[in-house]
Amino acid sequence: MTPKHILIVEDERPIREMIAFGLKRAGFEVREAEDSRSARSALADRRPDLMLVDWMLPDTSGLELTRSLKRERETRDLPIIMLTARAAEADKVAGLDGGADDYLTKPFSPRELLARVNALLRRASGQDEGEEVARGALLLDRAGHRVNSSGRPVVMGPTEYRLLEFFMLHPDRVYSREQLLDRVWGGNVYVEERTIDVHIRRLRKALEDFDCDQYIQTVRGAGYRFSVRVDA
Ligand code: CA
Numbered sequence: 449m450t451p452k453h454i455l456i457v458e459d460e461r462p463i464r465e466m467i468a469f470g471l472k473r474a475g476f477e478v479r480e481a482e483d484s485r486s487a488r489s490a491l492a493d494r495r496p497d498l499m500l501v502d503w504m505l506p507d508t509s510g511l512e513l514t515r516s517l518k519r520e521r522e523t524r525d526l527p528i529i530m531l532t533a534r535a536a537e538a539d540k541v542a543g544l545d546g547g548a549d550d551y552l553t554k555p556f557s558p559r560e561l562l563a564r565v566n567a568l569l570r571r572a573s574g575q576d577e578g579e580e581v582a583r584g585a586l587l588l589d590r591a592g593h594r595v596n597s598s599g600r601p602v603v604m605g606p607t608e609y610r611l612l613e614f615f616m617l618h619p620d621r622v623y624s625r626e627q628l629l630d631r632v633w634g635g636n637v638y639v640e641e642r643t644i645d646v647h648i649r650r651l652r653k654a655l656e657d658f659d660c661d662q663y664i665q666t667v668r669g670a671g672y673r674f675s676v677r678v679d680a
Pocket residue numbers: 458459460502503504505
């Protein structure tokens with residue numbers, strides 16, 4: 449398994465290095481940014497699996513950065529943990545309202561940070577769903593990499609399986625081709641965006657016999673969505 453990649457945005461160097469050290473030791477790949485601007489350029493360079501964002505940054509605040517990332521289509525589902533010295537409940541609420549997925553008050557122990565990071569990564573990848581996921585007439589067996597419908601196996605290739613698994617774990621949300629490339633193929637691989645259309649077509653074909661092809665919906669000008677609500 450490729451190591452998960454975490455971007456730390458924190459201006460205080462000793463804290464940043466302490467966090468980076470703990471995460472690297474736990475097997476994560478880590479990049480560091482000292483302000484919102486360098487965080488932006490790090491993001492443009494490569495999408496991390498999770499971001500740690502300090503509230504107080506020298507340029508744009510971490511809260512503002514988080515807000516704008518959660519507004520942008522490319523980054524809105526990027527898991528973000530907000531770090532701050534502010535412990536007040538009102539600030540915590542503001543952090544979560546701003547779109548942060550979790551919140552950690554300084555000082556925190558490396559162990560606590562690690563626990564939060566792992567929990568959020570599990571949540572974000574849908575691993576909390578367990579081994580079997582049912583949506584509409586489809587039953588996904590994640591341990592066996594199999595899909596069943598009405599007791600019969602739905603036969604598909606490994607890429608179509610990964611695509612369907614991603615969709616079933618993230619239903620009712622529109623994903624652009626670029627996001628699907630990132631999430632299903634992994635950001636480092638060079639795959640043309642139209643390749644996705646080919647796999648979508650194959651996936652629909654595999655689902656056709658089970659009347660489930662309409663779950664894979666094209667959203668004009670935006671991308672694709674999995675929904676068992678056909679009128680969605
Ligand atoms: Ca700071």
